Amino acid sequence: MYESVLSLSPQQQSLQNPKKMADTKVETISRLAQWKIDNFGPCSYKKSDSFKLGLWNWHLAIEKNRYLYVRLFPEPSRVSKDQPPLARFILRVSNLGVSRRPYISPIHERLLRNSDDFVWPVDITFFGRFVIDVEFLDLKICAPIGGEAVSIWPTQGNMQSLSSQSALQTISRMLYEGIHTDVTIKTADGTLKAHKAILSASSTVFQSMFLHDLKEKESSTIEINDMSLESCMALLSYVYGTIKPEDFWKHRLSLLAAANKYDITSLKDACEESLLEDINSGNVLERLQEAGLYQLDKLKKGCLTYLFEFGKIYDIKDELNGFFQTADRELLTEMFQEVLSVWKPA
Known part of the structure; x- marks a missing residue:
């Protein structure tokens, strides 16, 4: 009888023992994986079939050694080797048909390469039929040394970014076409x-x-x-x-x-910030004129600070006569007040 079973193909064996096949199968929906175990039996180790979630195929495994131990790991493959997952997840273990609270893990965040990278001891013995849930909160591709791990799932922020990019492309076409x-x-x-x-x-x-x-x-x-x-x-x-x-x-x-x-307003602010970034002795008097003309207080303060607190007024003394003849009187008054505040006696 034993030899006849071994001679069957895997598909024929599963038809002969459908419960065994179901006992290792993991169901998935969205970011949740669920493994229902009908009976752990006398064995001390059991591994699930692989299940796809994100870019990787995964396995769950359980061991019994006084307590229950749960492992989660990616199936060995080129993807898991070249792009190992950084997983953030929660595990739950609960008895089927028993009104006992599930045993819930803390939130784990681990780089998972093989079955030794994560094991969770469950301090309660589960008998009969029980279920293990894995809820993936995030899955990231682990970056090379020095790089930042990148989530495979869009967050609200990058969804907004994608939406904004799409909207801008549409508006751009409206203008240019x-x-x-x-x-x-x-x-x-x-x-x-x-x-x-x-x-x-x-x-x-x-x-x-x-x-x-x-x-x-x-x-x-x-x-x-x-x-x-x-x-x-x-x-x-x-x-x-x-x-x-x-x-x-x-x-x-x-x-x-x-x-x-x-x-x-937003454009005016952007222009002011830009003009403030590259003040030099060749343009500071022109910037002062613009600041006075368009009521740009930050730019005006920046120019006056450049001239008086940093002493650059001496670099443009030849240009001052022409500036004084054309400058607004209110602006000249502010310059004079700035001189007094900087050069007041100690």
Whole structure:
């Protein structure tokens, strides 16, 4: 009889003993794996069939040595060798048909390469039929030395990032391919097409143009004669969320003027921060003029600090006469006050 069973194929053996097959099978749904064990019997070790979760095939195993020990490990393969999983998970062991509380593990986070990397001792003896649940809270691919492990599952943050990227690609196509544009912008050297809804959402000034009986509403045309075609395209690229850093840098002075004129606060703030980053003796007086013109307090403070607290006023003494002749009186007053605060007697 023993020899006849051995001569059967694995499929024939499973048909002869379906309970044995079911006893090692693990069911999975979403991030949960469940192994139902009908009877541990006299044996001291049992391993489940492999089950797929994430990128890896897994095994559960149980051992009995006074208490119950549960192991979780990936099936040996090229994937588990080249991209070993860093798993964050919870285990639960409970009797089937018995109203006893399940035995629940703490949250484990382990790099799992083989069956020796994780073992959980269960301090309660389970008899008869019981079930082991593994709930994976996260699965990450372990990075090379010095790298950061990367989750295989999208988090809320990177889902939002993916969603934002998709939305920006769509909006970018609307602008660059002229999809259903409904307003024309006349610049100093050309025309552009845009969308009233997007312009209105970005600027209360644009919104007013299209809400009230102004010429822009009637003609669906906006005249921006104080901007070149290229700088106005940079403005639209910012509004549509697709501006390139090099274009922002190149046109930031024109963008600052437009942001002030059309009340685009975020763009005005971005321009101020950018201008604050590269103050030097060659541009500090120009930046002071811009700070005064557009009410940029941070930029003004940065320029005054550069000139007086850091003593760079001596580097531009030849340019000061021309600056004093054209500068706003209020700005000159602030400069004088800064001189007094820095050079007051000890």
